Amino acid sequence: MPAQIATAATDPARIVAFQGAPGAYSHLACREALPDMVPLPCATFEDAFAAVREGRAACGLIPIENSTAGRVADIHQLLPEGGLYITAEHFLRVRHQLLAPKAASLKIIKRVYSHVQALSQCRRVIKDLGIEPIVSTDTAGSAKDVAERNNPEEAAIASSIAGELYGLQVLRGDIEDNHTNTTRFIKLERQRRDPDPQQGNSLTAIMFRVRSVPAALYKALGGFATNGVNVVKLESYLSEGFQVAEFYAEIEGHPAQRNVDLALQELEYFSRSLKVIGVFTAHPFRSAR
The missing domain is CATH 3.30.70.260 (ACT domain)
Incomplete structure (x- = not known):
């Protein structure tokens, strides 16, 4: 299934806003939780809230806590004044993938790039492979950079959807040390939608x-x-x-x-x-x- 991204021509009623670059774990959560919606990447949480509040997106899907890293503090500051309501929740099992260019292999990679938390959550594999961990701003951005450089000695730790978007192969899947690592997301809309x-x-x-x-x-x-x-x-x-x-x-x-x-x-x-x-x-x- 193609990893769709919203454009200016996309009907706002079909758009779900998320924070992060295309291929982020929030992007993957949108595809899991709202498969009929088209994801809209936003640079910051404030931008994602604004996209929903201003009607450029029908809803937003925002991480609120992670079983390993704890709460996402920014969200609790935005909720009181954000003018939006929680209408659903979704739990995403975080599965880290070791991604690399097509010419790469486990025998020749020397460096791996990712967000500091992703690197720390995959210490065992990084140590076993004897590769150098290098901290980057985010997981999806790391995958994009590795794809653009196309160096077979470089790899990234990111989501499966990042591999699809940037044309990278999975050298090893589900490499996280803790296989119960889960992020909880909340769906935000302009109106309350209380269930029966x-x-x-x-x-x-x-x-x-x-x-x-x-x-x-x-x-x-x-x-x-x-x-x-x-x-x-x-x-x-x-x-x-x-x-x-x-x-x-x-x-x-x-x-x-x-x-x-x-x-x-x-x-x-x-x-x-x-x-x-x-x-x-x-x-x-x-x-x-």
């Missing part, structure tokens, strides 16, 4: 700031315990010059359910601000673990 509360398996994403009083967070979260609502994710970060603690949370359930509604009411009482930034169906990956 009767279907179950809903998640609600919220952002809130607690009041500056003793035990405010303890009291705010107490409503989830008394109403039987499971908090599956809670992260904090400082804003307003390190003066205000802001929180991102995901809870099981739908705001239309009475226990969730009551828990949110109690949270709002103890908070300076509260915003629901998405209600979506849990991905099957969660139940498969």
Whole structure:
């Protein structure tokens, strides 16, 4: 299947924005999660948010956390003011490929280029092959550069889609040390698209700031315990010059359910601000673990 890229003539209703160069893992996630959409590469996360907000793309697919590297911090800063809503999630198993020009082989490559995290996640193969790791800005850019130089002594660590785009062969596939390495993506749209509360398996994403009083967070979260609502994710970060603690949370359930509604009411009482930034169906990956 060709690795399509959106152009100016592509209908915006068919476009999904992602951050990164063509061939990035986010590009691969778009193809997996939204195969009928045409990916639009964006230089920054801000650009991807803007493409959706301004109607140049119907949605965006953005990484929010990785099982090895942790959370993608920039996203939590963009979500409160981004004006977009989470409408779905997708989990991508990160499979690193050792890519090289057609004339290369495992016996003659001497150097491998990639993002620092990709190199660190493939230490075992790099050591076994005795090749020099060289840090580059990103995985897809490394593949593009290796293809352009066409030096059989050079290789790149990148996604399978990068190999397709830049005409590189896979010298060795799935070379990551940790074969459970997974990145979680969120789909962002301009409008909330709450699933049917009767279907179950809903998640609600919220952002809130607690009041500056003793035990405010303890009291705010107490409503989830008394109403039987499971908090599956809670992260904090400082804003307003390190003066205000802001929180991102995901809870099981739908705001239309009475226990969730009551828990949110109690949270709002103890908070300076509260915003629901998405209600979506849990991905099957969660139940498969």
